[in-house]
Ligand SMILES: Nc1ncnc2c1ncn2[C@@H]1O[C@H](COP(=O)(O)OP(=O)(O)OP(=O)(O)O)[C@@H](O)[C@H]1O
């Protein structure tokens with residue numbers, strides 16, 4: 481081997497030769513190379529091996545990362561399928577926590593959901609703890625509260641030295657919390673709860689644990705929201721069936737007590753007339769007059785029933801004309817009825833609301849008036865509607881015998897009557913607040929205040 485270029489050429493190609501044919505390389509080394517060339521070859525070979533090792537390490541790390549990601553994705557997919565195959569919220573929470581605890585190899589875990597209204601986190605299910613169902617975390621407190629507020633996961637290596645950790649939690653469970661990983665359950669537009677895993681069996685929680693729990697949290701929240709929606713629809717359907725049954729029971733009772741009795745009396749009067757026609761026709765005129773009154777009363781009662789079943793005037797003209805007609809129809813059944821309407825609109829009228837809300841307000845007045853006629857022995861009834869600052873207030877006041885409100889609340893389970901319960905539920909539908917004020921001998925006032933009026 482001679483000349484620098486030749487040597488360079490050889491050195492540049494030595495590795496290729498070494499890879500392709502070892503014998504040729506060895507033959508060349510022993511026959512042709514001088515000491516200098518051998519040293520240069522050794523240096524280049526060492527550099528090349530070091531580079532290859534480093535490449536190998538990088539590839540190995542990339543492979544491990546890709547494998548962890550693929551496993552994570554497979555897990556998230558599996559859990560997503562499992563959760564969306566049921567519409568039972570409890571079942572979803574149990575499946576979720578069991579699988580996550582297994583996968584992340586932890587001793588303890590829990591799922592809490594945000595309570596509507598209070599915003600408190602309420603325990604739903606847990607692993608590795610005694611039953612925690614009644615336990616709740618006040619709004620915004622503890623690490624879990626922070627997760628709800630920020631919508632981001634939290635990882636803590638030593639909960640005992642973290643002031644955000646809710647210490648009462650450990651007192652309550654009798655377990656010492658060390659490592660913590662929380663992820664939000666983020667639904668369509670807000671955080672609906674938190675999943676937490678604690679005390680990893682080996683080592684600390686890692687970045688990939690955090691990514692995994694966070695991804696699972698998203699799937700789980702959607703599955704939980706779907707199940708809750710399904711539950712709401714089911715309850716609404718049951719409620720509609722219940723209302724239909726109530727309406728038909730009431731209709732049956734009203735038809736039995738009202739028009740049916742009148743028609744039966746008419747039948748008896750007709751029999752009487754037949755006999756009188758043969759024996760003493762002078763009795764006929766008086767009997768026919770009273771028959772006419774009976775028929776008139778029966779017609780009025782049936783029309784009122786039809787009106788109450790579907791008050792067409794309510795849909796066509798709104799609340800005030802419908803209430804006027806309702807009160808007019810009950811005139812002569814005991815008390816005197818008065819309607820007072822106030823409004824801060826220049827037109828002095830009450831704004832038209834959605835069909836559902838108008839129908840509900842009408843039904844509250846209807847129910848209250850039925851109660852007054854049935855129980856109150858009142859002389860006067862005042863129905864007030866007042867619109868102010870985009871809010872509507874409704875009152876139904878009577879000067880009758882009154883009743884003990886607290887007594888009534890305590891006895892609902894055993895009463896089998898629904899009137900006041902219906903009023904409560906209906907008030908909720910209007911978005912207003914119900915108060916019932918009554919005292920024995922001092923009349924009754926039913927108010928639904930602050931019913932929102934949407935701006936036009
Ligand atoms: N305006 C009122 N004056 C006096 N007592 C009333 C009045 N409204 C309700 N009550 C009392 O409250 C009770 C409960 O009323 P609620 O409407 O729930 O049941 P109900 O009228 O007895 O039965 P239902 O409405 O199911 O036919 C009545 O039984 C009555 O004692």
Ligand SMILES: [Mg+2]
Nearest residue numbers: 850851899900
């Ligand atoms: Mg009633």
